[in-house]
Amino acid sequence: MAEVEVDTRPETFVLAADDEAQNLALTTISNEVAAPAEKKVKKIIRRKKRPARPQIDPALIKSEPPPQTGTIFNIWFNKWSGGDREDKFLSQTHAKGRCNIAQDTGYTRADTVSGSYFCLFFARGICPKGQDCEYLHRLPTIHDHFSPNVDCFGRDKFSDYRDDMGGTGSFSRTNRTIYIGRIHVSDDIEEVVARHFAEWGQIERTRVLNTRGVAFVTYSNEANAQFAKEAMAHQSLDHEEILNVRWATADPNPMAQKREARRIEEQAAEAIRRALPAEYVAEIEGKDPEARKRRKIESSYGLGGYEAPDEVHFARGRNAVNPRGREGYELEHEQRMLIEAADAVEAQEAAQSQAPAEPEKGGILSSSTLAMLQSARVTVASKPKPVAPSGPLVAYDSDSD
Numbered sequence: 520m521a522e523v524e525v526d527t528r529p530e531t532f533v534l535a536a537d538d539e540a541q542n543l544a545l546t547t548i549s550n551e552v553a554a555p556a557e558k559k560v561k562k563i564i565r566r567k568k569r570p571a572r573p574q575i576d577p578a579l580i581k582s583e584p585p586p587q588t589g590t591i592f593n594i595w596f597n598k599w600s601g602g603d604r605e606d607k608f609l610s611q612t613h614a615k616g617r618c619n620i621a622q623d624t625g626y627t628r629a630d631t632v633s634g635s636y637f638c639l640f641f642a643r644g645i646c647p648k649g650q651d652c653e654y655l656h657r658l659p660t661i662h663d664h665f666s667p668n669v670d671c672f673g674r675d676k677f678s679d680y681r682d683d684m685g686g687t688g689s690f691s692r693t694n695r696t697i698y699i700g701r702i703h704v705s706d707d708i709e710e711v712v713a714r715h716f717a718e719w720g721q722i723e724r725t726r727v728l729n730t731r732g733v734a735f736v737t738y739s740n741e742a743n744a745q746f747a748k749e750a751m752a753h754q755s756l757d758h759e760e761i762l763n764v765r766w767a768t769a770d771p772n773p774m775a776q777k778r779e780a781r782r783i784e785e786q787a788a789e790a791i792r793r794a795l796p797a798e799y800v801a802e803i804e805g806k807d808p809e810a811r812k813r814r815k816i817e818s819s820y821g822l823g824g825y826e827a828p829d830e831v832h833f834a835r836g837r838n839a840v841n842p843r844g845r846e847g848y849e850l851e852h853e854q855r856m857l858i859e860a861a862d863a864v865e866a867q868e869a870a871q872s873q874a875p876a877e878p879e880k881g882g883i884l885s886s887s888t889l890a891m892l893q894s895a896r897v898t899v900a901s902k903p904k905p906v907a908p909s910g911p912l913v914a915y916d917s918d919s920d
Contacts, residue, residue: 570650571625574640575616577647613761614753616644620658620718627652636665636673637742642749658720659742667693671742672749684765688745692769695723695737695744700763702732702756711756712736719747735767 589599618641627650629635638654640646646656659671667690668676676690688694699716702708709727712734716722720743727734738744752764770776792800802810818827839845 569625571627571641571652571656572623573647573649574618574623574644575647580647611761612753613755614643617754618642618644618750624657625650627654627656629653629655636669637671637746639672639674639749642672642746643752644750659740659746661740663742665742670745672745680766680768684768688766693741694766695739695741696767696770697736697738697744697748698763698765698767699734699736699751700732700765701760702727702734702762703758703760704729704732705758708732708734715756716747716751719743719750 587599590601591599593600623641623644627638627648629638629652635653635655637659638646638652638656641652641654641656646652649656654672663671665671670676670687674687676687678689678691680686680689684698699712702712705711708729709725712727713722713725716725716736719738721739722736723739724737725734736744736747738747748764748766751762754762756762798807798810801807802814805811815826818831819825820827835845837845
């Protein structure tokens with residue numbers, strides 16, 4: 520028994536060793552026959568949004584009373600009120616800082632709160648808080664929407680503009696154009712203005728009066744115009760001039776008014792396109808060739824070479840030529856007929872209720888007796904009235920004197 524046990528152990532070990540060698544051989548052979556293909560991995564490098572940096576040192580900030588620009592000091596808002604024009608001395612003073620979008624933009628606490636406003640001090644280049652600021656430190660985009668009663672910084676607008684066209688502006692109209700004065704006149708003034716003001720958003724149109732040193736810049740977005748007005752106030756371009764930035768008045772040019780009306784129509788058309796299905800919009804605008812062919816066949820109404828105009832083909836109503844235009848109106852017509860019939864029945868019932876009531880059947884008198892009584896005319900002879908006495912002694916009595 521012991522010899523048998525000793526003989527079986529090496530045999531088992533040999534079998535195990537043979538199995539491991541066979542497995543290794545099999546794996547080696549399989550690797551040589553079908554090598555795994557290398558997978559192409561696309562690395563998406565996402566730039567992490569950096570925190571906003573402080574634009575100035577907080578130690579340099581001094582609490583100074585605001586300069587007097589009005590007649591009454593409001594202790595609640597900590598500013599002067601009652602002045603419709605800015606102080607001439609302040610308008611000639613250079614700004615304390617300037618915003619650098621490429622370096623100062625970053626995330627703040629306001630990025631986690633929806634509906635946050637933009638930092639006014641960031642636009643002026645003097646925000647000391649950095650990433651701890653409660654307002655946004657970036658440029659406005661088309662996705663940022665605010666109430667028409669406030670600007671992008673959260674300041675209230677007014678019903679009319681100030682006399683000097685400064686301040687927050689008015690909510691009576693959408694103003695996307697700013698006025699820039701005191702520009703140093705040079706040969707490349709148009710290029711200088713476009714380069715400096717394109718930093719604050721997409722510009723739609725720029726008009727420069729070369730000889731007067733004045734420019735009008737129109738932005739595509741109103742919020743960008745509000746941001747640029749505060750960012751470029753009392754700044755300099757390529758020279759040491761101090762800019763005078765104000766809101767522009769309404770352009771009296773008829774061409775400009777037509778252009779503004781056309782822009783509003785395009786915005787309304789774009790909103791309608793987004794609300795309607797894409798295939799319906801393509802059919803109306805004629806961009807779908809299959810829909811165009813189908814429209815040509817349907818609008819002919821069996822007449823060769825005829826194509827109904829849009830006001831006929833797309834008309835809707837009970838008398839529409841297009842069968843699709845009559846869908847839903849037949850049922851409405853039937854409902855109207857039912858309503859009119861019900862009104863006629865109610866009127867008939869009301870007329871019957873107002874008629875005199877007929878005598879009930881089954882009473883004390885028979886119907887023949889009632890008919891005879893109604894037909895008979897009984898006349899009762901009336902007694903003649905006594906004739907009143909007349910004469911001079913009618914009113915005389917024995918009791919009278």
